[in-house]
Amino acid sequence: xxxxxxxxxxxxxxxxxxxxxxxxxxxxxxxxxxxxxxxxxxxxxxxxxxxxxxxxxxxxxxxxxxxxxxxxxxxxxxxxxxxxxxxxxxxxxxxxxxxxxxxxxxxxxxxxxxxxxxxxxxxxxxxxxxxxxxxxxxxxxxxxxxxxxxxxxxxxxxxxxxxxxxxxxxxxxxxxxxxxxxxxxxxxxxxxxxxxxxxxxxxxxxx
Numbered sequence: 145x146x147x148x149x150x151x152x153x154x155x156x157x158x159x160x161x162x163x164x165x166x167x168x169x170x171x172x173x174x175x176x177x178x179x180x181x182x183x184x185x186x187x188x189x190x191x192x193x194x195x196x197x198x199x200x201x202x203x204x205x206x207x208x209x210x211x212x213x214x215x216x217x218x219x220x221x222x223x224x225x226x227x228x229x230x231x232x233x234x235x236x237x238x239x240x241x242x243x244x245x246x247x248x249x250x251x252x253x254x255x256x257x258x259x260x261x262x263x264x265x266x267x268x269x270x271x272x273x274x275x276x277x278x279x280x281x282x283x284x285x286x287x288x289x290x291x292x293x294x295x296x297x298x299x300x301x302x303x304x305x306x307x308x309x310x311x312x313x314x315x316x317x318x319x320x321x322x323x324x325x326x327x328x329x330x331x332x333x334x335x336x337x338x339x340x341x342x343x344x345x346x347x348x349x350x351x
Contacts, residue, residue: 177328177335178245179245179246179247179248179249179273179328180247180248180249180326180328180335180337181245182241182243182245182246182247182248182274182276183239183241183247183248183249183274183326184326184337184341185241185242185243185247186239186240186241186242186243186247186274187239187240187242188237188238188239188240188324188341188343189237189238189240189343189345190235190236190237190238190320190322190343190344190345191236191237191238191282192236193233193234193235193236194233194234194236195232195233195234196231196232196233197231197232197233198220198229198230198231198232198291198307199219199220199222199223199229199230200219200230201216201219201220224292227292228290228292228293229290229291229292230288230289230290230291231288231289231290231291231294231307232286232287232288233286233287233288234284234285234286234287235256235284235285235287235320235322236282236283236284236285237282237283237284237285237322237324237343238280238281238282238283239272239274239280239281239282239283240274240278240279240280241274241275241276241277241278241279241280241281242277242278243276243277244276244277245276246273246274246275246276246279247273247274247276247281248271248272248273248274248328249271249272249326249327249328250269250270250271250327250328250329250334251267251268251269251270251326251327251329251334252267252268252272252283252324252325252326252327253265253266253267253324253325253327253336254266254267254268254285254322254323254324254325255322255323255340256285256287256320256321256322257320257321257322257323258302258303258306258318258319258320258321259302259305259318259319260319260321261302263287263289263294263303264287264288264289266285266286266287268283268284268285283324285322291303291307302318305318306318306320317346318346319344319345319346320344320345320346321342321343321344322342322343322344323340323341323342323343324340324341324343325337325339325340325341326341
């Protein structure tokens with residue numbers, strides 16, 4: 145076999161390999177874009193608030209001062225004397241996918257509002273996949289802020305009312321709005337969804 149013939153075969157093999165890589169990239173990119181489009185067409189709702197802790201003390205199932213232990217009250221006092229009362233919770237966002245295509249994202253940027261006050265912002269750098277045909281997936285948003293400082297801010301009354309509703313002793317509903325901006329990765333390129341998806345819910349005592 146001549147050297148020229150071998151070189152020609154190697155050249156053709158390289159062309160086929162490069163063409164195959166390009167086609168895989170194109171198909172992968174199209175699939176990723178379809179997953180993002182499907183995600184934006186999902187039906188979103190705030191499912192619940194879980195793992196609610198004030199200064200490390202679990203607030204779930206407590207509706208009066210008598211439900212707290214002496215050690216819990218001592219913990220609150222210690223943190224208050226330090227000038228802080230950290231409140232942690234996980235807000236579960238449910239996504240239902242009515243499409244025939246799986247819905248997926250690689251990152252979520254979010255902004256939480258409480259009664260029109262911007263409470264906090266955050267990012268989730270995890271990939272989420274929601275199965276097709278009415279499949280359901282959960283996006284957990286970890287919300288953490290200083291309750292004492294928040295109460296002393298312009299959003300103080302709204303934050304205090306939310307705390308009362310969480311403990312099932314509030315008298316006025318709290319309106320929660322979360323705006324999410326999904327992002328997908330096409331290779332190493334990040335593509336952000338233009339704008340935000342709004343999700344809202346009203347919280348009252350016992351809700």
